[in-house]
Amino acid sequence: QSSTATSPVQTATAVAADPNAVLPSQVADPPKQAWCPSDIFCAGPLLQTINIANLYSDDKTFVDKPTNRPASDVLSDFSKFNVTTVTEEQLVNFVDSDFSGEGLELEAIAIANFNSNPPFLNNVTDSLVRSWAQTVHGFWTQLIRTTNSSTLCGAGSDCESSLIPLNHTFVIPGGRFREQYYWDSFWIVEGLLESQLFDVAKDTLENFMDEISLFGFIPNGGRIYYLDRSQPPVFIQMLQRYVVVTGDTSVLTRGLPLAEVELAWWASNRQVQVTSPFTNQTHAMYHYAVVNSAPRPESYGDDYLTANNPATNPPLNESQRADLYAELASGAESGWDYTVRFFTNPTQNDGLLSLNVRGTIPVDLNSLLYRDHVLLAGLYGTSNATATDAHLAAAAALKSGILDLFWDNDKIAFYDFNLKTNSRNNFFSVAHFYPIWSGIIPDILLSSSDMAFAAFSSVNMVMNRYNGTFPSTFVISGQQWDAPNAWPPHQYIIIQALNQLPSNVTGGAIPTPPSGQSSFGLIPSGQLGLSEDQLPGQAVSVKNRQVVNATLTGPGADINTLSGTVVNGGNATSGEGWGAALQRQMANRYITSAFCSWHATGGSIPNVLPPLPNNQLNVTLSIGVGGNMFEKFSFADVDSAGSGGEYTVQAGFGWTNGVVLWVASNFGGVLNEPQCPNLLDSPLGGGGATSSASHGIVAPSTLFMTALACVAHLLF
Numbered sequence: 001q002s003s004t005a006t007s008p009v010q011t012a013t014a015v016a017a018d019p020n021a022v023l024p025s026q027v028a029d030p031p032k033q034a035w036c037p038s039d040i041f042c043a044g045p046l047l048q049t050i051n052i053a054n055l056y057s058d059d060k061t062f063v064d065k066p067t068n069r070p071a072s073d074v075l076s077d078f079s080k081f082n083v084t085t086v087t088e089e090q091l092v093n094f095v096d097s098d099f100s101g102e103g104l105e106l107e108a109i110a111i112a113n114f115n116s117n118p119p120f121l122n123n124v125t126d127s128l129v130r131s132w133a134q135t136v137h138g139f140w141t142q143l144i145r146t147t148n149s150s151t152l153c154g155a156g157s158d159c160e161s162s163l164i165p166l167n168h169t170f171v172i173p174g175g176r177f178r179e180q181y182y183w184d185s186f187w188i189v190e191g192l193l194e195s196q197l198f199d200v201a202k203d204t205l206e207n208f209m210d211e212i213s214l215f216g217f218i219p220n221g222g223r224i225y226y227l228d229r230s231q232p233p234v235f236i237q238m239l240q241r242y243v244v245v246t247g248d249t250s251v252l253t254r255g256l257p258l259a260e261v262e263l264a265w266w267a268s269n270r271q272v273q274v275t276s277p278f279t280n281q282t283h284a285m286y287h288y289a290v291v292n293s294a295p296r297p298e299s300y301g302d303d304y305l306t307a308n309n310p311a312t313n314p315p316l317n318e319s320q321r322a323d324l325y326a327e328l329a330s331g332a333e334s335g336w337d338y339t340v341r342f343f344t345n346p347t348q349n350d351g352l353l354s355l356n357v358r359g360t361i362p363v364d365l366n367s368l369l370y371r372d373h374v375l376l377a378g379l380y381g382t383s384n385a386t387a388t389d390a391h392l393a394a395a396a397a398l399k400s401g402i403l404d405l406f407w408d409n410d411k412i413a414f415y416d417f418n419l420k421t422n423s424r425n426n427f428f429s430v431a432h433f434y435p436i437w438s439g440i441i442p443d444i445l446l447s448s449s450d451m452a453f454a455a456f457s458s459v460n461m462v463m464n465r466y467n468g469t470f471p472s473t474f475v476i477s478g479q480q481w482d483a484p485n486a487w488p489p490h491q492y493i494i495i496q497a498l499n500q501l502p503s504n505v506t507g508g509a510i511p512t513p514p515s516g517q518s519s520f521g522l523i524p525s526g527q528l529g530l531s532e533d534q535l536p537g538q539a540v541s542v543k544n545r546q547v548v549n550a551t552l553t554g555p556g557a558d559i560n561t562l563s564g565t566v567v568n569g570g571n572a573t574s575g576e577g578w579g580a581a582l583q584r585q586m587a588n589r590y591i592t593s594a595f596c597s598w599h600a601t602g603g604s605i606p607n608v609l610p611p612l613p614n615n616q617l618n619v620t621l622s623i624g625v626g627g628n629m630f631e632k633f634s635f636a637d638v639d640s641a642g643s644g645g646e647y648t649v650q651a652g653f654g655w656t657n658g659v660v661l662w663v664a665s666n667f668g669g670v671l672n673e674p675q676c677p678n679l680l681d682s683p684l685g686g687g688g689a690t691s692s693a694s695h696g697i698v699a700p701s702t703l704f705m706t707a708l709a710c711v712a713h714l715l716f
């Protein structure tokens, strides 16, 4: 049995807001970037002019459109324009005649031997969750791609495309993300392994190996405009998971030497010596630091406007603009594009002009590289004792830097180190959990159950206080890697971090908050860097179309507390310690967020789950939409997608599906049927309907983003 291939190509129409208008004046073109030589898809006069004309709602659309005639003809056509007199309509005609549909170089293919009933489904007890997990497993068939350069303008043509052709099939995230992405693929591979799509997982690895051979590193994504940067380094972790699950060690013949090449790239290009103000020891640590002095091609208009914002007084000079462009690219390399966490002063929302990515030694990056070294040592095993020892030594050196620079023994948390202030940032984010996931467990957590719980007390608070899953940070900034957004990879990392704690410290019950306090009272003083009343609110009802939040402090703030467990947290099992309880709650909340936001946008399962009635789907503008698997969620509303950032929330979605399948497989015995709030209770729905759950009201901004996502038809 094979799956059916679906067409991936969507073509956005170029729109001239005012056809006869000439373009506003432009600042001088940025210098040509050696890493991105295309005169069409990289920084230069053509790309800047198209973006100034603002023909597409998403800057990425244009750079994903292959030319439909030789590049020299396209450039010759463009050279006929004078940028001070060309009209928007002339540019619309130019792109319509010289370029084809975005993503046309990619082809959806069928998955050979697709088993629609993989064994992991037997792990899922609840029948609705099992059917839905099977539905999500089926979504791989819509996200699988292969390169098909011959669809350009005939084989052997010199048409141009920004795509980096890949030799093997791969899974895309979905929506505007039409190509293979680096760190997304880790969670995609986790899901593929649960789905027993071992060939696709292996193909993914082969593609990354080809890229390391070709470029010396793995680029952010499969387009030439990503060639200035990588993404969080997880290739070795994918390799290890594939080998452990399949037992197929044949990939190591090529994989091990290429893993060395990748690690050497990080060491040569992203390493910095840091002398600790705490111990005076010097550590070789890593940061995200991209060499780039132009707007990112896929976000050219956004970056150009950030650098040339007329409200910036005094305006940035050329070298300040170049510096900002390096920061923006470095933020994209971190995978967290963008967050106040990487602002010069994270506690003040000073905007992207204050980005300090290169001046931050990030706790997550260093933990990932530590884990890479440990896993690589394990993959060598006894076959190469010298290499094993070298990687264990590299891991030990990183661990010592991580504990020295990032760990705060009073607040019981890991924080980034700031090179500008030569101190730890007093800013809590979900990055705190990366070292623990990676196996770096400070002694104090190993010797005290209270301290171990303290390291996870923010998870307990989120489960009790908010409807959804764990946010990137607790600051609502408008950036997509801040509240209210909760991302699938991070739910996986927290659950896995809990797994790393020894059972002798996780066996007791979840502690009760001090008298008169909420679960916030269980968090060590200062850990979050915010007082309880500075945390985002949780909506509980709508009155006169106004959202009413739960009280911010005191026991009433724990609005999702039930006797013995939390809302949408599954049922407590007898003898369960706090570690298992938090895992169960996180697993249930994740499934609830992914399921409810899918159902709220028209998801249904034949003979199992009907779609919501039209009066509810109308609230999310989802009539006729078949359900969206979103890339991110809201931590305060399980019905809603995430929001904010520079592009509209996307659906598809590779890592979301991967984490669903992993959670279903590993926690299927403790997953309950999700209880989704009634959409008519939302401000957009008018409020006042009876909710299917006691807690559930949708925050207006996030629901609006769900609606926007549907309007834009951002489906697969």
Ligand SMILES: OC[C@H]1O[C@H](O[C@H]2O[C@H](CO)[C@@H](O)[C@H](O)[C@H]2O)[C@H](O)[C@@H](O)[C@@H]1O
Residues within 6 Å of the ligand: 060, 173, 177, 181, 183, 184, 220, 221, 296, 298, 299, 332, 333, 335, 336, 337, 338, 631, 646, 647
């Ligand atoms: O176009 C803007 C940015 O989009 C990507 O970033 C986001 O999507 C990726 C794919 O899911 C994900 O890996 C990343 O964490 C997201 O923030 C892209 O990776 C960026 O480089 C790009 O500038």
